[in-house]
């Protein structure tokens with residue numbers, strides 16, 4: 304059996320035991336398999352079958368496998384059309400709503416990787432909204448389970464691939480080039496508060512106007528686990544608040560009675576108002 308087939312069979316067995324969804328890993332399987340292969344070598348084991356037995360006799364190893372199964376790919380303004388929708392419709396609606404209640408627009412980026420998503424929002428607000436909504440502020444909270452990713456978020460220097468979708472004028476105004484990396488302006492960095500959290504165990508307090516939960520829960524978590532998370536997230540949304548998921552994720556909105564589809568193609572959902 305080829306290495307990749309053996310790995311695929313192993314993942315079919317192991318991921319559901321971590322309450323993860325094997326189908327979500329179709330495009331990133333090679334990446335996860337490479338990490339597991341390195342772990343097998345580190346433990347001096349003969350292959351996937353031996354690693355399976357090792358997991359069965361060393362329960363603490365499941366935590367290690369959980370870490371190896373995390374995908375941390377991100378980039379600024381990923382799913383660009385969703386950002387256009389956010390700028391054209393969602394942020395104006397929520398800014399008006401928050402303004403009427405004399406409070407900041409409150410946003411949460413769940414599974415924020417090294418900050419690309421929350422910083423994209425900060426850039427959008429700073430450039431397009433700050434002057435249009437004088438006196439209106441925004442609060443952006445970003446969480447991730449991985450402390451290493453959060454350290455990279457606080458450095459906020461990125462290779463070219465991560466900033467390839469940043470509009471030219473924003474790139475020129477808010478990034479400076481340092482040792483071949485694009486480093487974000489301190490004023491934009493200051494707009495985001497990061498917290499290390501496992502979304503399966505803890506979430507920041509709401510209520511939020513907008514939650515980004517992209518390329519994490521719906522993509523990688525097993526259905527029951529995903530539903531539990533989305534129920535908690537829904538509770539943290541204001542009435543009429545928005546949930547943005549990744550463009551290619553299976554979002555279980557039929558099972559979430561308080562959520563409606565706002566844009567089907569872009570996988571954007573909205574909490575019903577009573």
Ligand SMILES: C[S@@+](CC[C@H](N)C(=O)[O-])C[C@H]1O[C@@H](n2cnc3c(N)ncnc32)[C@H](O)[C@@H]1O
Pocket residue numbers: 373374375376377378381413414415416417419420446447448449452500501502503516517518519549
């Ligand atoms: C594929 S990245 C998505 C980043 C960004 N949301 C995007 O769409 O570009 C998934 C992120 O979720 C984080 N993550 C994985 N499991 C998590 C968990 N249980 N709780 C919080 N974050 C988690 C990973 O560390 C990773 O940074």
